[in-house]
Amino acid sequence: MSALSINDLRVELGKDKSHRTEVVKGISLELVPGRIHGLAGESGSGKSMTALAVLGLLPAGGIVRGSIVLRGETELVGLKPKAYRAIRGNRIAMVFQDPSASLHPQITVGAQIIDGMRAHLRLNRADARRRAAELLALVRVPDPQAALTKYPHQFSGGQRQRIAIAIALACDPDVLLADEPTTALDVTVQAGILHLLRDLAVERDLAILLVTHDLGVMSAVADDVSVMRHGRIVESGPRRRIFTDPRHPYTRELLAAMPDARESLVDAPPVTTTTDSEEWR
Amino acid sequence: MSDPGTTEARPVLQVDQLVVEYGGRAAFRAVDGISFDIRAGEVLALVGESGCGKSSTARAVIGMEKLAGGDVRYRGGAVAPLGLRTRPRELTAIQMVFQDPNSSLNPRLRVGRQIDEGSRAARSRGLSTEDAAYWLREVGLSRDLENRYPYQLSGGQRQRVAIARALAARPDLIVADEPISALDASAQASVAAMMRELCVASGAAMLFISHDLSVVRLMADRVAVMYAGRIVESGPTSAVWNEPRHPYTRALLGAIPHPDGEGILPAAPATEAPATWRELVPEALDRSPLTLPRG
Numbered sequence: 001m002s003a004l005s006i007n008d009l010r011v012e013l014g015k016d017k018s019h020r021t022e023v024v025k026g027i028s029l030e031l032v033p034g035r036i037h038g039l040a041g042e043s044g045s046g047k048s049m050t051a052l053a054v055l056g057l058l059p060a061g062g063i064v065r066g067s068i069v070l071r072g073e074t075e076l077v078g079l080k081p082k083a084y085r086a087i088r089g090n091r092i093a094m095v096f097q098d099p100s101a102s103l104h105p106q107i108t109v110g111a112q113i114i115d116g117m118r119a120h121l122r123l124n125r126a127d128a129r130r131r132a133a134e135l136l137a138l139v140r141v142p143d144p145q146a147a148l149t150k151y152p153h154q155f156s157g158g159q160r161q162r163i164a165i166a167i168a169l170a171c172d173p174d175v176l177l178a179d180e181p182t183t184a185l186d187v188t189v190q191a192g193i194l195h196l197l198r199d200l201a202v203e204r205d206l207a208i209l210l211v212t213h214d215l216g217v218m219s220a221v222a223d224d225v226s227v228m229r230h231g232r233i234v235e236s237g238p239r240r241r242i243f244t245d246p247r248h249p250y251t252r253e254l255l256a257a258m259p260d261a262r263e264s265l266v267d268a269p270p271v272t273t274t275t276d277s278e279e280w281r
Numbered sequence: 282m283s284d285p286g287t288t289e290a291r292p293v294l295q296v297d298q299l300v301v302e303y304g305g306r307a308a309f310r311a312v313d314g315i316s317f318d319i320r321a322g323e324v325l326a327l328v329g330e331s332g333c334g335k336s337s338t339a340r341a342v343i344g345m346e347k348l349a350g351g352d353v354r355y356r357g358g359a360v361a362p363l364g365l366r367t368r369p370r371e372l373t374a375i376q377m378v379f380q381d382p383n384s385s386l387n388p389r390l391r392v393g394r395q396i397d398e399g400s401r402a403a404r405s406r407g408l409s410t411e412d413a414a415y416w417l418r419e420v421g422l423s424r425d426l427e428n429r430y431p432y433q434l435s436g437g438q439r440q441r442v443a444i445a446r447a448l449a450a451r452p453d454l455i456v457a458d459e460p461i462s463a464l465d466a467s468a469q470a471s472v473a474a475m476m477r478e479l480c481v482a483s484g485a486a487m488l489f490i491s492h493d494l495s496v497v498r499l500m501a502d503r504v505a506v507m508y509a510g511r512i513v514e515s516g517p518t519s520a521v522w523n524e525p526r527h528p529y530t531r532a533l534l535g536a537i538p539h540p541d542g543e544g545i546l547p548a549a550p551a552t553e554a555p556a557t558w559r560e561l562v563p564e565a566l567d568r569s570p571l572t573l574p575r576g
Contacts, residue, residue, distance in 0.1 A: 042466070043436075186331055186492065187492070188532055188533060188536045188549070188550055190536065190538075190547075191536040191538075191546070191550075192549040192550070194538070194546055194547065194549075195549050213465065214466060215466070215540035216495075219538060219539065219541055219543065219544065220544065223544075239544055240543070240544070241542075243543075244541075244542050254466075254467050257470060258466075258470065258495075259469070259493075259498065260495060260540055260541070261540075262499055264500075264518070266499075266519070
């Protein structure tokens with residue numbers, strides 16, 4: 001059964017009728033428990049807007065059409081704000097690019113994890129605290145008990161992103177939307193977060209939508225890949241097929257532009273040779 | 282070949298035991314005694330992760346940072362600290378490209394006029410240069426953009442304008458601090474390649490600062506890997522890329538995920554930063570080129 005089923009999703013942005021633009025133009029995709037679905041594309045392709053539309057967090061004036069169904073039972077398009085609040089952060093959680101922006105600088109890590117849990121799960125304080133420490137251990141933050149009483153600035157960027165993931169997991173969601181979760185991190189730190197996302201999908205049967213422009217990251221953790229361009233999905237399929245046998249010209253173009261696909265320019269042989277110029281005649 | 286008497290043989294930039302510190306009494310040492318030089322027509326990449334001191338090094342090279350120790354020599358002379366006043370004319374031969382084109386371009390000046398400012402710097406040193414349209418074409422932009430303002434351009438176009446302006450000044454040293462990391466992934470490799478080609482063609486030296494080793498592999502003659510304020514490995518790019526010797530370089534290269542579709546998770550260091558990363562490994566420094574079998 002699919003955890004989240006998106007069908008012909010359309011998103012329009014703009015304050016008034018004369019300035020509307022459709023940024024997502026009818027996309028469909030399925031998120032399956034235990035699998036990571038990668039959404040690739042360049043800036044402005046509509047991938048982040050897709051994630052925000054699922055969360056019901058579009059900028060003011062944003063209009064969503066089509067269908068987003070959670071666990072085959074709840075239609076999210078057109079859901080009332082109050083009902084959406086019960087789902088957001090509870091059944092569907094999110095992690096963003098910049099952990100510093102998603103964590104409150106003046107509230108302890110423990111309080112930030114417990115906050116969402118108490119709102120959605122109605123746990124008492126002691127149980128919530130125990131669970132918060134378990135979550136920090138799950139995302140491999142060292143010394144979870146001590147970490148609960150610290151503030152975000154006392155952690156490195158990588159640890160902050162782990163904490164943001166712990167907060168996202170607090171209510172044991174069905175779906176995790178991760179928008180460029182490793183883009184702000186160094187590669188050695190990124191590697192640790194990718195391991196964590198992979199383990200969370202497999203061990204907790206979590207359905208993850210991973211939005212990233214980084215095809216290396218995509219290749220490392222995604223099970224399925226959709227490539228977006230100008231608000232449309234131009235190609236979709238299992239990871240290995242997309243990378244080894246891309247069918248859409250745009251996917252091929254993206255892969256060919258990666259540094260891995262290119263020859264070094266240092267000590268490159270000269271471009272023109274005499275045989276070439278003879279052939280041109 | 283090496284005739285120390287001629288200006289050709291002398292490196293354009295010589296950095297010797299450079300130290301940069303921040304904060305007063307209990308100062309933090311961001312750059313801890315690093316040395317390198319760059320020759321005309323050569324690209325040296327300084328790579329490392331956030332906080333390793335690579336940007337501080339760039340700022341010290343162009344005179345934006347006070348030296349706490351060591352020496353930076355441009356064509357044999359010291360680089361004057363950058364103040365609020367106009368730079369001495371000779372030093373406009375050093376040009377910078379920064380990560381964020383929004384803060385380096387003047388928002389109230391049309392693109393063509395900004396590039397002309399670079400050309401003016403070249404002419405003031407008695408060099409000929411081309412018009413704005415020419416430099417726009419060189420960086421792969423349409424000349425129609427000449428009359429636009431920076432806000433009318435995309436981020437990638439703005440960074441190309443910043444590069445065009447630097448090139449219009451006919452620099453013989455370009456210091457580029459993460460010039461491609463704000464660009465779309467698909468444009469990064471091609472802009473880096475373009476920067477190398479233009480730099481080599483004009484005989485300028487380039488210090489290219491980046492955290493992205495896979496892009497550096499394409500366009501740098503030599504690489505210096507920095508960790509915690511020191512250079513831990515240095516040498517020809519292919520030697521460092523193909524046979525890294527320092528544990529940190531190995532971890533850095535091992536952590537890069539490759540878009541091969543194999544679903545292979547890159548190796549993650551067990552702890553946040555093993556102690557071996559800080560150790561100096563003599564055989565990782567000043568490496569010689571790999572001797573590859575021909576054929």
